[in-house]
Amino acid sequence: MVLTALLSDIRERDFVSPQRMSRRLRLPLAELAKLAHIHRNTLTQRPDSPLVQKSLEPVVRILAAAEQLTGDPDRAIIWFRHQPIAGHDGLTALELVEAGHADAVLAHLEDLRDGISA
Numbered sequence: 001m002v003l004t005a006l007l008s009d010i011r012e013r014d015f016v017s018p019q020r021m022s023r024r025l026r027l028p029l030a031e032l033a034k035l036a037h038i039h040r041n042t043l044t045q046r047p048d049s050p051l052v053q054k055s056l057e058p059v060v061r062i063l064a065a066a067e068q069l070t071g072d073p074d075r076a077i078i079w080f081r082h083q084p085i086a087g088h089d090g091l092t093a094l095e096l097v098e099a100g101h102a103d104a105v106l107a108h109l110e111d112l113r114d115g116i117s118a
Contacts, residue, residue: 006076007060007064009024009073010060016056017047018036018043019047021060024077025077025081026077029043029044034098036052036056037055038055059102062093062106065106065110065113066079066093068113069113079093080092085104085105093108
């Protein structure tokens with residue numbers, strides 16, 4: 001995975017910082033925990049644990065791919081939070097990830113990258 005500007009912003013030493021990700025996405029930690037399907041206490045008390053890092057990985061992959069497509073970390077975040085994805089009942093990437101469909105978002109981004117309009 002390419003280290004984008006956004007990923008650089010949310011990393012702390014050698015792990016993704018839930019606190020930094022929360023600030024950068026403008027999501028409360030409780031919402032980030034819900035998005036990552038992990039208990040908020042685990043997210044805050046053991047941010048560098050393998051469980052937390054694995055739980056955040058789909059969001060990190062989606063944000064990195066969105067940033068590569070948009071060329072701008074802020075636009076990637078706006079897209080992630082607010083842009084409905086065609087073919088998914090008007091749900092945003094954030095809502096799809098929260099519903100357990102991160103793979104659908106990644107597939108959509110791959111289609112966009114490959115020039116397949118969705």
